[in-house]
Amino acid sequence: MKDFKNRMTKDIIMPALKENDLGRLAQVPEKHPEIDAADWCKFVESRLTPEFLELSKVQRERSSKIQSRHRSGRSGMVNVREAVKKDLEVADPPRHRVWIKSRTKSRKLVTDYDKEIMLPLVIIFRNEEGTVLYIYTKRLNYCDPLASEIVVLSWGATIARNLSLHNVIFQCDSVDAATAVLRKSHEIQIAVVTS
Numbered sequence: 253m254k255d256f257k258n259r260m261t262k263d264i265i266m267p268a269l270k271e272n273d274l275g276r277l278a279q280v281p282e283k284h285p286e287i288d289a290a291d292w293c294k295f296v297e298s299r300l301t302p303e304f305l306e307l308s309k310v311q312r313e314r315s316s317k318i319q320s321r322h323r324s325g326r327s328g329m330v331n332v333r334e335a336v337k338k339d340l341e342v343a344d345p346p347r348h349r350v351w352i353k354s355r356t357k358s359r360k361l362v363t364d365y366d367k368e369i370m371l372p373l374v375i376i377f378r379n380e381e382g383t384v385l386y387i388y389t390k391r392l393n394y395c396d397p398l399a400s401e402i403v404v405l406s407w408g409a410t411i412a413r414n415l416s417l418h419n420v421i422f423q424c425d426s427v428d429a430a431t432a433v434l435r436k437s438h439e440i441q442i443a444v445v446t447s
Contacts, residue, residue: 257295260284261308265299274300324354348402355399373400375408377417386415401429 260281268277280292298304324332332354336345339353377386388411392403401424412420424430 260295261299265296269300329354346406348406352399352403373404373407375404375411377412377415386411398426398428401426405429 264281265277268274277296278293280287280289329350333345333350336350336353337343340349373390373392375386375388376384378384388407390407392400405422405424408422409420422430
């Protein structure tokens, strides 16, 4: 019902308001004869109040600032977390895995209003003297810097574990990404140096 009201507001009421043609709102829309005329009039009045119009403006501005929309649909983030628990077979899944899964569509991470771009992801392993030991690269569809940083940190931890490396220092330029992946349950001791 909420979605229906939003569509009626967006597709019928707001265009009439924008065109300054409020007279056409006096009648129930032809496409929806099932709506009672009195209910329609109350609904239109509620959507044209100064309070509603101000709230609508504030919410549009807030929504325009979102850079990575989740794709959990009606199931919500709680169910996404449950799905990650099931996939990973763990009781407490890492937050970054839940975040990534909630923004994944057909195995692609989609962010920034659904625009996809290819970013190179690079991991360089050095020893204490600074000598390069390993370099790993791949290209993935990301346009949100935070998402790419989280994926690189997670990928780097997996590679380090597979190489049996210990006392690994991850260096990245995102404190938020480092905070997202730091977990007490990591098998690798992680120290983060942000630059």
